[in-house]
Amino acid sequence: MRRLFPVTYQTAEAGPGPAPGADGADREWSLAELASAYAYPERDAGGAGVWLRANMVSTLDGAAQHDGRSQPISSAADMRIFGTLRALADVVVVGAETVRREGYRPARARAEFAALREAAGQGPAPAIAVVSAGLELDFSLPLFTSPLVPTLILTGAAAAPDRIAAAEKAGARVVIAGDGAGVDPARAVRALAGLGHTRLLTEGGPRLLGQLTAAGVLDELCLTVSPMLTAGDAQRIAGGPPVAVPRRFQLVSLLEEEGFLFSRYRQV
Ligand SMILES: NC(=O)c1ccc[n+]([C@@H]2O[C@H](COP(=O)([O-])OP(=O)(O)OC[C@H]3O[C@@H](n4cnc5c(N)ncnc54)[C@H](OP(=O)(O)O)[C@@H]3O)[C@@H](O)[C@H]2O)c1
Numbered sequence: 029m030r031r032l033f034p035v036t037y038q039t040a041e042a043g044p045g046p047a048p049g050a051d052g053a054d055r056e057w058s059l060a061e062l063a064s065a066y067a068y069p070e071r072d073a074g075g076a077g078v079w080l081r082a083n084m085v086s087t088l089d090g091a092a093q094h095d096g097r098s099q100p101i102s103s104a105a106d107m108r109i110f111g112t113l114r115a116l117a118d119v120v121v122v123g124a125e126t127v128r129r130e131g132y133r134p135a136r137a138r139a140e141f142a143a144l145r146e147a148a149g150q151g152p153a154p155a156i157a158v159v160s161a162g163l164e165l166d167f168s169l170p171l172f173t174s175p176l177v178p179t180l181i182l183t184g185a186a187a188a189p190d191r192i193a194a195a196e197k198a199g200a201r202v203v204i205a206g207d208g209a210g211v212d213p214a215r216a217v218r219a220l221a222g223l224g225h226t227r228l229l230t231e232g233g234p235r236l237l238g239q240l241t242a243a244g245v246l247d248e249l250c251l252t253v254s255p256m257l258t259a260g261d262a263q264r265i266a267g268g269p270p271v272a273v274p275r276r277f278q279l280v281s282l283l284e285e286e287g288f289l290f291s292r293y294r295q296v
Pocket residue numbers: 083084085086091092093096097098122123124125126127129130159160161162163164183184209210211212213231232233234235236237239263265267
């Protein structure tokens with residue numbers, strides 16, 4: 029892993045044999061270094077302020093999955109960053125289809141991040157918050173029955189009462205964040221903040237990310253560009269209706285390992 033942007037002494041000067049331990053050197057970064065590189069912005073003096081970041085992976089030709097999953101286009105370094113971003117988050121917001129297709133499990137407590145989370149006033153692992161209108165989810169799965177912290181379900185006021193009851197019976201906490209069947213993204217962010225979750229991470233999928241983008245609530249995108257071409261008609265990282273005016277983001281960080289680019293963009 030090496031840092032390409034912001035440019036460091038080593039990446040600017042190039043040449044073989046960068047100083048060991050420096051950002052520009054091509055070596056595996058520790059999880060502590062990754063956590064530092066991806067730290068959430070400091071909160072307001074009053075402790076307020078919500079930050080929503082997304083973490084997504086895309087191929088060179090824009091595919092966000094292969095054979096219905098993101099694993100084939102990921103890498104070991106991508107998974108280390110994926111795990112680090114989870115470890116920094118209060119809550120992981122994810123669309124129901126990603127939960128169904130990727131077989132989501134509860135986030136686990138990782139010893140490597142225990143001290144960091146404790147110092148940040150966080151529990152042992154982030155909660156998973158599933159966004160769903162239909163609530164056609166298998167509530168007998170460990171994601172709902174045996175997480176370290178109760179799994180949240182974000183849904184609309186018109187959600188089927190029997191499905192809400194099934195979710196709650198399994199141990200999930202249902203949060204209403206919309207007047208109809210669907211969830212209003214801005215209201216969902218406010219609801220999570222109201223529960224004390226201010227360091228938000230979304231792992232997609234594309235249909236959910238498209239709505240978060242359209243609602244203008246996405247502060248940051250951590251995008252892995254995978255050095256692969258898949259062709260076909262896979263989804264891009266964000267779907268749904270186009271926004272009226274393209275949302276502008278600013279590059280704040282770019283890391284590289286084995287041809288994979290790990291970018292971090294902030295909404296301008
Ligand atoms: N490349 C990556 O980084 C990445 C990341 C994540 C996922 N993926 C891939 O993306 C695919 C799945 O993504 P997807 O875009 O099809 O689905 P998704 O965004 O994960 O989930 C869509 C579902 O979320 C619920 N939902 C979304 N917006 C909602 C709203 N406003 N109100 C209420 N519910 C809402 C609905 O659930 P209900 O149907 O239950 O109502 C909807 O069917 C998978 O193949 C996965 O592998 C890739």
